[in-house]
Amino acid sequence: MEKETCTFSYCERPEVIEHETDFLILGGGMSACGAAFEACQWATPKGLRVTMVDKAATDRSGAVAQGLSAINTYMGGNKIEDYVKYVRTDLMGIIREDLVFDLGRHVDNSVHLFEEWGLPIWKKGDDGFSLDGLQAKDAEKPLLKDIASNEEREKLVVRSGKWQVMINGESYKVIVAEAAKKALEHNRKATGVDQNHFERVFITKPIMDANVPNRIAGAIGVSVRENKVYVFKAKAILNGMGGAVNVFRPRSIGEGMGRAWFPVWNSGSGYYFGMQAGAEMTLMENRFVPMRFKDGYGPVGAWFLFFKAKALNAMGEDPAVKYGDAVERDYPGYGKAMGTCLRNHVSMISMRAGEGPIKMQTHTAMQAMGKGFKEKLGDKEGAKKLKHLEAEAWEDFLDMTIAQAGMWAASDIEPDREPSELIPSEPYLLGSHAGCAGFWVSGPGDIKGAPAEWSWGYNRISTVQGLFMAGDVVGASGHKFSSGSHAEGRIVGKNAIAFILDNMGYKPVLKNKIDALVAELYLPFEIYEKYKTYTTSGTFPPNDPRNVSPHYIKPDMYQKRLMKIMDEYVGGIATWYVTSKTLIEEGLKKLAVLEEDGARLAAANLHELLRCWENYHRVWAAETHARHILFRQESRYPGYYYRADFPKIDDTNWKCFVNSRYNVETNTWEFKKVPYVQMFP
Numbered sequence: 001m002e003k004e005t006c007t008f009s010y011c012e013r014p015e016v017i018e019h020e021t022d023f024l025i026l027g028g029g030m031s032a033c034g035a036a037f038e039a040c041q042w043a044t045p046k047g048l049r050v051t052m053v054d055k056a057a058t059d060r061s062g063a064v065a066q067g068l069s070a071i072n073t074y075m076g077g078n079k080i081e082d083y084v085k086y087v088r089t090d091l092m093g094i095i096r097e098d099l100v101f102d103l104g105r106h107v108d109n110s111v112h113l114f115e116e117w118g119l120p121i122w123k124k125g126d127d128g129f130s131l132d133g134l135q136a137k138d139a140e141k142p143l144l145k146d147i148a149s150n151e152e153r154e155k156l157v158v159r160s161g162k163w164q165v166m167i168n169g170e171s172y173k174v175i176v177a178e179a180a181k182k183a184l185e186h187n188r189k190a191t192g193v194d195q196n197h198f199e200r201v202f203i204t205k206p207i208m209d210a211n212v213p214n215r216i217a218g219a220i221g222v223s224v225r226e227n228k229v230y231v232f233k234a235k236a237i238l239n240g241m242g243g244a245v246n247v248f249r250p251r252s253i254g255e256g257m258g259r260a261w262f263p264v265w266n267s268g269s270g271y272y273f274g275m276q277a278g279a280e281m282t283l284m285e286n287r288f289v290p291m292r293f294k295d296g297y298g299p300v301g302a303w304f305l306f307f308k309a310k311a312l313n314a315m316g317e318d319p320a321v322k323y324g325d326a327v328e329r330d331y332p333g334y335g336k337a338m339g340t341c342l343r344n345h346v347s348m349i350s351m352r353a354g355e356g357p358i359k360m361q362t363h364t365a366m367q368a369m370g371k372g373f374k375e376k377l378g379d380k381e382g383a384k385k386l387k388h389l390e391a392e393a394w395e396d397f398l399d400m401t402i403a404q405a406g407m408w409a410a411s412d413i414e415p416d417r418e419p420s421e422l423i424p425s426e427p428y429l430l431g432s433h434a435g436c437a438g439f440w441v442s443g444p445g446d447i448k449g450a451p452a453e454w455s456w457g458y459n460r461i462s463t464v465q466g467l468f469m470a471g472d473v474v475g476a477s478g479h480k481f482s483s484g485s486h487a488e489g490r491i492v493g494k495n496a497i498a499f500i501l502d503n504m505g506y507k508p509v510l511k512n513k514i515d516a517l518v519a520e521l522y523l524p525f526e527i528y529e530k531y532k533t534y535t536t537s538g539t540f541p542p543n544d545p546r547n548v549s550p551h552y553i554k555p556d557m558y559q560k561r562l563m564k565i566m567d568e569y570v571g572g573i574a575t576w577y578v579t580s581k582t583l584i585e586e587g588l589k590k591l592a593v594l595e596e597d598g599a600r601l602a603a604a605n606l607h608e609l610l611r612c613w614e615n616y617h618r619v620w621a622a623e624t625h626a627r628h629i630l631f632r633q634e635s636r637y638p639g640y641y642y643r644a645d646f647p648k649i650d651d652t653n654w655k656c657f658v659n660s661r662y663n664v665e666t667n668t669w670e671f672k673k674v675p676y677v678q679m680f681p
């Protein structure tokens, strides 16, 4: 088909707004808010400008948008070395220990700030029982920052597992965003800038420097509310645009379309942005498959950890016990302390053996807790305590995954009275939860045992000059979660300002012509307007996905095609996460055709334009993922994915990082193995 270009003959030309800043923060989630808060402190006294751009409203954007009930990474009285070992075990032995250790030594400070800013953190009461955040305040329990030692803090916080602390977190993101917005506002006034916080602006592409090779100079994005395109120029940029969902076909389709574990707005922009700039990636073969309450994707962690609830198969057996030996036999050395993927694996063995469904025994866990309370406190007080705990359990869903509460109500399930079904979800790409797919970044350089080549000057800078990474897009260092992503953003904030100050002579010059970039961005509009009368159906409204045309493809259909390819060829739910060389090669052929068809994506309105670009981003994230799995000839993450042609873990040949780089000029990929170094015994 003839290649289309946008000459604005059919669609309206947008207003183009150019904005120059010193430090540009892309994203408005946990890492971006951390970066804004920290960077402004260093930038403002030096007269440097900081700008944040978020595709949504920062108060409720990103993976924490709906709130959380636990902060998953808090060291307290634990040893940072133990945190490194826990992350290493969970991620099957291969992590960047320098990055993880560095995170561990900084993360608590972010948690203390959250509490100071108003986030209620649970504390232990004088009777040894937990007080929720409000009760702790009424009981005049001190703030964590005001406690003298980590050991004393450890005695006071309420842990749900070794690393988690319980919070009343419905407004968590609003609180974190407020601090970032205040810092930005202070910076804006001090530097005399009109605007430095852009919301509902969707970043589509990086722009490289015209004169300095391998240096980023800016980014382009589009308003999702107005007919405006934004072109940003900066001396340093943070990519904090999160991970990728809806790359694989979700379990909930049709009736449940839009339900997923990972919020649907995390569309792979972070991966696309960095790879199009030429940044090196690592462990993109990794993915996250959470075992969650079926259909509602509600969180199971707190029930597992806090209420000590068990997940049993239909025979009443614990798959981890029943199949623990099989895991050690098939994956020697990995069965004793099973990582998240292997815990999925045992449930999958059980389900494949016809022993499903797996159900979490929430009701017996609650009964056992209630019994313990009554024994300690007497019938009346014990019952009261249990009621309060039940309310907390409900809050767990209401503040995090309200859809789960709705699902249970709609299907007549009372989880405190009967077991609730669990299922492994479709795969997601991310690097801050129990996954580690992302970019290869510089470490801090001061941690003993780290190879010298793991640090190239500025902490968390990518292999592209001026381009920093934080949160979900950083590879080989998962289990940062919300607090760690914020802390990592702060690390970047400080280092990016140092980078700018060290390179004050640099002036960004954009490599691409703005007109050409704008035309590329608006092409889906032009295509739609040009061909909208050729559609086969006059019965549906213009933006209805059922409108089929020989000249274009709507984003909804395009996304479904992508999800189907990934599902069937790259190990989604259709094949129980199984793939192979031949399957991936076939899938890559289909992805190539899909990418070609991307030139015919059509948008009837600004929302569909956003959806078109989300698809471009997803497709590239998907292809990188597929190519990485193809390169690594083993099954490193059983329970996340399986290479049927290499079903074992092969430590002799593959206990290494797999790094890749996409060359946008030549449209080629380079892959290499990078030695893994264990720094902590």
Ligand SMILES: Cc1cc2nc3c(=O)[nH]c(=O)nc-3n(C[C@H](O)[C@H](O)[C@H](O)COP(=O)(O)OP(=O)(O)OC[C@H]3O[C@@H](n4cnc5c(N)ncnc54)[C@H](O)[C@@H]3O)c2cc1C
Pocket: 026, 027, 028, 029, 030, 031, 032, 053, 054, 055, 056, 058, 061, 062, 063, 064, 068, 069, 070, 071, 072, 073, 201, 202, 203, 204, 221, 240, 241, 242, 243, 261, 262, 263, 265, 266, 267, 269, 270, 432, 433, 470, 471, 472, 473, 480, 481, 482, 483, 485, 486
């Ligand atoms: C379902 C779920 C449950 C979780 N539960 C917990 C928990 O209980 N405890 C805990 O500590 N952590 C939890 N986490 C982890 C935590 O949410 C993440 O680690 C953290 O949010 C990652 O931070 P981030 O900045 O990388 O991404 P996010 O916080 O997701 O932010 C990404 C940002 O990028 C913006 N963006 C995306 N694309 C673009 C674009 N093209 N242009 C402009 N902006 C863009 C988004 O609007 C958003 O502001 C959970 C995560 C998920 C998904």
